[in-house]
Amino acid sequence: MSARDLPSPLRGGAGGGGAGDGPTGDTPTPCPLPARGRGFNVDRRALLAGVGAFAASPAAATAAGADPLAGLTVINALGGLNDPNLDEPPRAAVTPRILRDACASGTTAVNVTIGFVAGAMEPFQHSVSEVAQWQALIRRHPRDLMLILSTADIARAKAEKKVGVILGFQNAAMMGEDASRVDIFADMGVRVIQLTYNLRNQLGDGSIVPEGRGLTDFGRAVIDRLNANRVMVDLSHSGRQICLDAARYSKQPISINHTGCRALTDLPRNKTDEELKLVADRGGFVGIYFMPFLNLSGHARAVDVVAHIEHALNVCGEDHVGIGTDGGTTPIDDLDKYAEALRKEHEDRKAKGIAAPGERADTHPFVDDLRGPDQFRKLYRLLAARGHKPARIEKVLGLNFVRYGRDVWGA
Numbered sequence: 001m002s003a004r005d006l007p008s009p010l011r012g013g014a015g016g017g018g019a020g021d022g023p024t025g026d027t028p029t030p031c032p033l034p035a036r037g038r039g040f041n042v043d044r045r046a047l048l049a050g051v052g053a054f055a056a057s058p059a060a061a062t063a064a065g066a067d068p069l070a071g072l073t074v075i076n077a078l079g080g081l082n083d084p085n086l087d088e089p090p091r092a093a094v095t096p097r098i099l100r101d102a103c104a105s106g107t108t109a110v111n112v113t114i115g116f117v118a119g120a121m122e123p124f125q126h127s128v129s130e131v132a133q134w135q136a137l138i139r140r141h142p143r144d145l146m147l148i149l150s151t152a153d154i155a156r157a158k159a160e161k162k163v164g165v166i167l168g169f170q171n172a173a174m175m176g177e178d179a180s181r182v183d184i185f186a187d188m189g190v191r192v193i194q195l196t197y198n199l200r201n202q203l204g205d206g207s208i209v210p211e212g213r214g215l216t217d218f219g220r221a222v223i224d225r226l227n228a229n230r231v232m233v234d235l236s237h238s239g240r241q242i243c244l245d246a247a248r249y250s251k252q253p254i255s256i257n258h259t260g261c262r263a264l265t266d267l268p269r270n271k272t273d274e275e276l277k278l279v280a281d282r283g284g285f286v287g288i289y290f291m292p293f294l295n296l297s298g299h300a301r302a303v304d305v306v307a308h309i310e311h312a313l314n315v316c317g318e319d320h321v322g323i324g325t326d327g328g329t330t331p332i333d334d335l336d337k338y339a340e341a342l343r344k345e346h347e348d349r350k351a352k353g354i355a356a357p358g359e360r361a362d363t364h365p366f367v368d369d370l371r372g373p374d375q376f377r378k379l380y381r382l383l384a385a386r387g388h389k390p391a392r393i394e395k396v397l398g399l400n401f402v403r404y405g406r407d408v409w410g411a
Helices: 044-056 058-064 096-104 123-140 151-159 181-187 217-228 240-249 273-281 302-316 335-352 375-385 390-409
Strands: 075-079 109-113 145-147 163-169 190-194 232-234 255-259 285-288 321-323
Touching: 075 255, 075 285, 075 321, 075 390, 096 163, 123 145, 123 163, 123 181, 145 151, 151 163, 151 390, 181 190, 181 217, 190 255, 217 232, 217 240, 232 255, 232 390, 240 273, 255 273, 273 285, 273 302, 285 302, 285 390, 302 321, 302 375, 302 390, 321 390, 375 390
Parallel strands: 075 109, 109 163, 145 163, 163 190, 190 232, 255 285, 285 321
Antiparallel strands: none
């Protein structure tokens, strides 16, 4: 699931126009963007008690008065610039509210899903169209948005108080039978390409395919072109075997930009310790999402996000773990109204065959108590309450992605 999968009519996709707050409205004034150890003992009950005690303490109230993100680089390895309260627009668009919320959240850069994911549209044509739309959208908002092509652009976006936009795909089906199409998308500015979504494609099997086919010959050819063009190879949503195959085959480190830890929650969308460790050992990056798959109940909370981050730190080391929330920074305003839209969307995803175990009609594709413009500040404070030092938290919130980006994209 991705930010673009939020149910319509409460799905923003790339944004959405509302009366007096549409994509043609005035651009809001940019706001200032807030500026390998292992061995954590992840105990759910202790974690809940510790977080609750800290939240109720005078120290928490004092800490809440200062912005913990001041001076930090915050990278959402898979997120969105969307308003889930609005109908999905026919073309890529952002509203003043979307821009305000993204800016207020402290986001320095976000990997935005574009292009073909699933459905009846022709994958290549649809993907080319969406890349062009996003390029045009970024040009229309030069005071607020910046296209990210390198890690130097991330630093520039922060210095200029803009939100950096990383263009990424969550399915490589648009390559058809021609691996050289990677060159086209790289030249157009796409910097992250996920090999599969949940289902099988010509590169290998997604996370919900029982056979679990590994990397195909065509998949290897695509990785060769991704490496040659210095595009990130993302194995989120993939099956176990293709993830292991890709990590071993790729000449550059790979990423799992949005996932959870299967050792904590045994669902196909989460990654095994074997996958996490191999990706990290080869210099890659793992982003933990804010999604229902972090808890078997289907109702994940902030405490679950912290637990999965800590498990990933144990397995991968503190230089390889970050966040990829799989959502935006504008929250749903009316959760009661959202319930019916969510039910319809779940039925649609089931009909398409792309719903993963752990998705139900009543599961929110986000964490209820870790959403909106303050989600990264709250996560910072929760990690600090668990004893993580500022340097480690800064790595998790953004610097590890920057390090990985430098290794793949170059400076």
